Amino acid sequence: MSGALVGVGVGPGDPEHLTLKAVRELRDADRVFVPATAASAGGIGRAEAVVAAHVAPERLVRLGFAMSDAGGRDGKWDAAGRAIADVVRGGGTAAFATLGDPALYSTFAYVVHTVRGLETDVAVRMVPGITAMQDLAARTGAMLAEGADGLALVPWTAGEARVRAALDSFETVVIYKGGRELPALLDVVRASGREDEAAVGTHLGLDAEVVSAASASTGPASYFSTVLVTPARAGAPRGGRIA
Numbered sequence: 001m002s003g004a005l006v007g008v009g010v011g012p013g014d015p016e017h018l019t020l021k022a023v024r025e026l027r028d029a030d031r032v033f034v035p036a037t038a039a040s041a042g043g044i045g046r047a048e049a050v051v052a053a054h055v056a057p058e059r060l061v062r063l064g065f066a067m068s069d070a071g072g073r074d075g076k077w078d079a080a081g082r083a084i085a086d087v088v089r090g091g092g093t094a095a096f097a098t099l100g101d102p103a104l105y106s107t108f109a110y111v112v113h114t115v116r117g118l119e120t121d122v123a124v125r126m127v128p129g130i131t132a133m134q135d136l137a138a139r140t141g142a143m144l145a146e147g148a149d150g151l152a153l154v155p156w157t158a159g160e161a162r163v164r165a166a167l168d169s170f171e172t173v174v175i176y177k178g179g180r181e182l183p184a185l186l187d188v189v190r191a192s193g194r195e196d197e198a199a200v201g202t203h204l205g206l207d208a209e210v211v212s213a214a215s216a217s218t219g220p221a222s223y224f225s226t227v228l229v230t231p232a233r234a235g236a237p238r239g240g241r242i243a
C-alpha cells in the first residue's frame, strides 16, 4: 500500500502567505521536495526559500527541473518521480512544495502524472496556496471581481489573440508568463483601450518586488511578473456591479 503525495501551495514568495494547513503538511511529511532550477540562485528555488523557515534541512530534497529543453526535461521529471516514489512506496508521505497554488500552471501536475505511473495506488492531495494574482490584487487594492464580473486568467504563451479576446470579453483579466515580453504584452493591453486599468507586479513577496501601473512600466521584466487588468470602478455606486 503506497503512501501519499501532497502538493503544497506556498504562495508567490512571502513566507507569511503560507497557510496553517500548508505548514502542518510540510512539518508532518516524511520528505519535502522542492523544485530547483538551474536558473535559481545557488540551486535554491523560490519554493525552497519560502519553506526553509518551517522545514529542517535534512528533510528537504531538491529536485532539478529543466523547463527549457524537452530532452533534459523528461529525464528530470523521471528522476524526480523516482525519488518521490521511493518515499511513498513504503507508505510514507511526500510533500511537494510549489509556488502559488498547486492546481495552477504548476510542475505538480507533471509530478503527479509521473509518480502515478510508478505507484498506481498513491493517494494524491493538494493544499491550496495564495496565487500571484491574489497577491497583486491585494498590493494594488483592486477587487478581482464584483457581482456578475467575469475573470479570465491567460498565459501570454497562449498567444496574443487569446489575450486580446480575453481583454475584449472579461471585466478582469490576469496575464501570467509574459514578463520577458512585457512591452509586446502591454501593447496589446493598450490597443484594447485598457492600459489605465492595468497594473504589473514583479517578484511579488520578495525583496525585489516591484508593483507599478502599466503606463509606468518600461522594458522587459522577469518571468515572475503578473499583469492584472480590472474594470475602472471610480464613481460606481456601491453594489453597482451586482446582477
Ligand SMILES: C[S@@+](CC[C@H](N)C(=O)[O-])C[C@H]1O[C@@H](n2cnc3c(N)ncnc32)[C@H](O)[C@@H]1O
Residues within 6 Å of the ligand: 012, 013, 098, 099, 100, 101, 102, 104, 105, 106, 130, 131, 132, 133, 175, 176, 177, 178, 179, 201, 202, 203, 204, 205, 223, 224, 225, 226, 227
Ligand atoms: C508557472 S506559473 C505558476 C503560477 C503559480 N502556481 C500560481 O498559482 O500563481 C508562473 C507565473 O506565475 C506568476 N508568478 C508566480 N510567482 C510570482 C511572483 N512572485 N510575482 C509575480 N508573478 C508571479 C508569473 O506570471 C509567472 O510567469
